[in-house]
Amino acid sequence: MTDFRHTTEAVGDGGRIPYPDDYVRDCLKDTFKVAVIGYKLGQESEQRALELRHEGYRVIPVNPDLAGEMHLGEVVPGRIADIPTTVDMVVVYGTAKDAEMAAEGARLAKDPFGLKVLWFAPGARNDDAARRAEDAGLRVVQDRDPAEEARRLGVSH
DSSP states (O other): OOOOOHHHHTTTSSSOOOOHHHHHHHHHHHHEEEEEEEEETHHHHHHHHHHHHHHOOOOEEOOGGGSSSSSSEEEOOOOOGOOOOOEEEEEEOHHHHHHHHHHHHHHHHHHHHOOOOOEOOTTOOOOOHHHHHHHHHHHESSSSOOHHHHHTTTOOE
């Protein structure tokens, strides 16, 4: 399994992070259930969640404003801690502050949920949160869209 750490040298000055394709591929291949934090109807997060489903992933939308409703064939939990099943990956749509809060929640949810990967979608990049999540044993990808990367790398389930 290819490794990558979000060191200052590796991530540079805020430009595109040069993840090895094998690292991203490994993150996606080891993932079957995905929680999408910041899922919003009519927004990019909804479209990307649908694309992940199309690639064969089970997608659990997470949004406190939609909690208890059915979306994508799932009852929407309000937060990570309310997800009634294990998840392999959490994808965060939102801001760097949202990424920071999600990283803390993911750190706490890592063991009970079997969480392996924390993925910050474009706009949610937070290098400090990425390092904290890695220190907790999570793999992290930032500033990329998981559905696009799955298509680009030929990963589907």
